[in-house]
Amino acid sequence: MPTRYRRGAWARFTLSTRILGSVIIDVSDETLEAEVLNRSMSTPVVVDLWAPWCGPCKTLGPMIEAAVAATNGQVVLAKINVDENPAASQAFKVQSIPAVFAISGGKIVDQFVGALPEEKIIEFVNGLILPSEPTAIDLLRDQGDEGSLRAALELEPDNSEVLIDLAELLAGEERGEEALELLSRIPETAETRRIAAYVRSGTGIGSDAEIEARLEVLLSEVKGNDEARQEFIDLLELLGPDDPRTAAWRKKLTTTLF
Numbered sequence: 001m002p003t004r005y006r007r008g009a010w011a012r013f014t015l016s017t018r019i020l021g022s023v024i025i026d027v028s029d030e031t032l033e034a035e036v037l038n039r040s041m042s043t044p045v046v047v048d049l050w051a052p053w054c055g056p057c058k059t060l061g062p063m064i065e066a067a068v069a070a071t072n073g074q075v076v077l078a079k080i081n082v083d084e085n086p087a088a089s090q091a092f093k094v095q096s097i098p099a100v101f102a103i104s105g106g107k108i109v110d111q112f113v114g115a116l117p118e119e120k121i122i123e124f125v126n127g128l129i130l131p132s133e134p135t136a137i138d139l140l141r142d143q144g145d146e147g148s149l150r151a152a153l154e155l156e157p158d159n160s161e162v163l164i165d166l167a168e169l170l171a172g173e174e175r176g177e178e179a180l181e182l183l184s185r186i187p188e189t190a191e192t193r194r195i196a197a198y199v200r201s202g203t204g205i206g207s208d209a210e211i212e213a214r215l216e217v218l219l220s221e222v223k224g225n226d227e228a229r230q231e232f233i234d235l236l237e238l239l240g241p242d243d244p245r246t247a248a249w250r251k252k253l254t255t256t257l258f
Helices: 032-041 055-069 086-091 118-126 136-143 146-155 160-172 176-183 190-200 208-219 226-239 244-257
Strands: 023-026 045-050 076-081 099-104 107-113
Touching: 023 055, 032 045, 032 076, 032 086, 032 099, 045 055, 055 076, 055 118, 136 146, 136 160, 146 160, 160 176, 160 190, 176 190, 190 226, 208 226, 208 244, 226 244
Parallel strands: 023 076, 045 076
Antiparallel strands: 045 099, 099 107
């Protein structure tokens, strides 16, 4: 494995993942007390007051939903259509929308009116999450060295996050076979594919420009050449699924093969 991939360079090939989950409910005048006030005694609630005719609401709503979803159920989102639920609107003394309130322990603890940038919305939602005590696994993962990660695996041999952490570490230390063995123990994900592609790539390519140059060469070889096709796919994994060039190169590969 080329030295240029190690440590700092490796960081751009990693992909962090989070489990997404949320509770998103539509609240009416009749359910306001139960679904917002009572629920907030155990779980913080973000209240989004909106209306179908409100343009900014259509932009803000999906961003709030995504921010709440990323809390994995630690925050509930209550959506209130002010046109259909005037009593709820009056209860919050809403004068303009979108209006967003954070409710915890039955009380309003934060609020804003109008549109906000996405990072501010995430900050608003995450501000409701109480910090939890780190587990033994969390503490060992935070240390991040091989000994700590292997100790974490002794506690939970099938912990996919620890296996990925260790595989990433070993890949960066040019211990690719060990990394691939660890990855074989868990289901394939975008992140495991990225690490495996990094391990298999022995071309000495480090920059995106070099990757694209190599892809151009491989494109003429992929048909009927399994090794060239695998290298081509691995290089696409290194570019990453979010890079617009990846889709373009995949289309070229499909056209060439079929």
